[in-house]
Amino acid sequence: MKRILIDKELCQGCRNCQLACMAEHTANRSVLCLDLEDPANRARNFIEAGPHGQPVPILCRHCDEPACVTACMSGALTKNPATGTVDHDPGKCAGCWMCVMSCPFGVIRPDSRESKVAIKCDFCHGRPFPRCVEACPTGALTLIEVDAQGTVKKICLPEPVAGETAPEEGAHQ
């Protein structure tokens, strides 16, 4: 099972993870074309200021015992036993906000577009590396493989971001 490991000491508060998350959830997935003035664009991850002003990245932990799933009355939120991710089905979501109230980390929120359904981290829907991990320049976010007991099995290292933000890589090492 894949998880995002956060090393908050390495976070510089650049918010690149937030831009990447917002972009991934727009039609053309481009950071360059992302409308930064449209409140409908909302990241599913957060950089908050800690008690001493230091940046603290807050991402959905896809909890082993997810309070949001327990609180969800409509069955929109489920814990996927295969991938370990907490998945959200907007088709089933009633917008009761029980999940919003119960999440201890405050990461699940009402959709600011229409405020009818909740939005949360979808782990970029099976993308090999979540966009936030790819976009993190400091290594504060890394992708890891864990077993059922939560023991880290492997650190997954992404290639540099492909596409608009990165030059083409030559085949030369």
Next chain:
Amino acid sequence: MKMCTSADSKLIDFMGSKPEVETSFNRVPGQAIKCGFGMQGVCCRLCSNGPCRITPQSPKGVCGATADTIVARNFLRAVAAGAACYLHIVENTANNLRAVGQGKSGLTIKGAETLRELAGVLEIKETDPAQQAVKVADRVLEDLYRPRGQQMTLVEKLAYQPRFRRWQELGILPGGAKSEVFDAIVKTSTNLSSDPVDMLLHALKLGIATGLYGLTVTNYLNDIMLGEPQIATARVGFSVVDPDYINIMVTGHQQALIGVLQEKMVTPEAAALAGRGGAKGFKIVGCTCVGQDMQLRGAHCREVFAGHAGNNFTSEALLTTGGIDLVVSEFNCTVPGIEPICEQFLVRQICLDDVAKKANADYVRFDCNESAAIAEKIMHAALESYIRRRGKVQVDIPEHGYDDAVTGISEKSLPKFLGGNFKPLIDLIAGGKIKGVAAVVGCSNLTAKGHDVFTVGLTKELIKRDIIVLSAGCTSGGLENVGLTSPGAAELAGDNLKEVCRTLGIPPVLNFGPCLAIGRLEIVAAELARALDIDIPQLPLVLSAPQWLEEQALADGAFGLALGLPLHLAIPPFVTGSKLVSKVLTEDMEQLTGGKVILEGEIVPAAEKLAEIIEQKRKALEL
């Protein structure tokens, strides 16, 4: 070591064979993750409440600045810095011409025809060339130093009249150039202007000042001092380096500063000096735009100039050949990355202008009146470096480049070649043998698909569509080194253009030389428009700076927009965070000057868009 790619496969092979040397190419992967706020231009660091960044949940900076204000401020600051760079060049060049005219420099006037013509345009009464030179220089300097409230006097004389009138209508005729830069800095400081449109108009004023003075006047003055371009073929690429000589690599943009070396390094005394180290003599190896300028004026420095090796991002690799003994730099495109390589290869560095002072270079302040002493100092430094390093470092000069790059093309040599005027070119365009003209200009960067990748790809796509390409800037260096400025490249052109090239014996890419030559392209455009009795925006002529790199390129771009040309960029100039600024640049500008920015990051769609514009303009002219 990982590295980015290049259109120049031999260069990549060479660098791949030198894993012990780290260059910019190797640093690209490590910088691949870009800051999204920076890319969109919505990061503001103007005060201690910041840095503020615009997000959908925080749409204003602490002070209340919107994305539009922040983007416009950042953009104008960048254009102002770029304009300042070119104005620095013309200022130095004019001061040198003044010294030449006063007879204090030991240099002579080589471009008497250009001097006579320019003196005529500026209505200078003097008839003696030396006095004319002093007057011309004075007139240029007076304009540069004028207060912002006084319009510069040469603008009307140098600009194509329909353009001048349009600028007048728009109220964008610049005041004193340096004052315009100064007030652009004031305007964009903390809690001053918040008006994005006013800031964009200011950028156009800076574009005009940059284009007419920084580019065009610099070319004229250098042609006067260093000789007018003459069409010839030249060797290009790393093969120009001959290890039997003491090789001085030059980087920068100010041939007026390098020019003194040209004369002194070919005297019998210089040969004797080089002989003391066992070398055959001294050679200047061109790199970056100053090399491109020397190549352009190659007819006047045949003996001393080894040839042009490559553009901005080849400089690190060029040092890695081990064949360079001294670096003399005088302006930008002298990347900091050369410094550790110079140390590694025991190459001494000298800077002639402290604006380009490298940390481990010796600074020798350029003074036109001390040119003999400076040349002497440089030759001695080169000799010492040669003796110290040769035998200790490996010299490995790869087979690289072409022997038959066509060079020396200018607004004067081209019509001369065509039989005295531009009519043959106009006839070819009117007849459809040549569909139109694309100026592929500006820098090279490593991020628009790799070093020269976009430039070369776009050029190939354009010539395939029978669009003739004119190059100026680091694009020239990239295009030369892959053979596109050699006559053989005609084979890559569309059938009609191929036929034209074969008949005339020319390549499908006409190499005008350095970025300063963008000023020459403007004169070509104006001459074509004059012959057809139309304004520049009506011409089937497009501009692309596909791999723009730096602030200077943005000032060039502002000139292109002021001229009313469609300007393609592969990477947006950090403006997409503002809808207003983006809309003005990519749409509304057409109503103002006739120009507009076209943002397209893919090669074939970019070529298609430019070809489509050319087609539309042809239709409008009923061609």
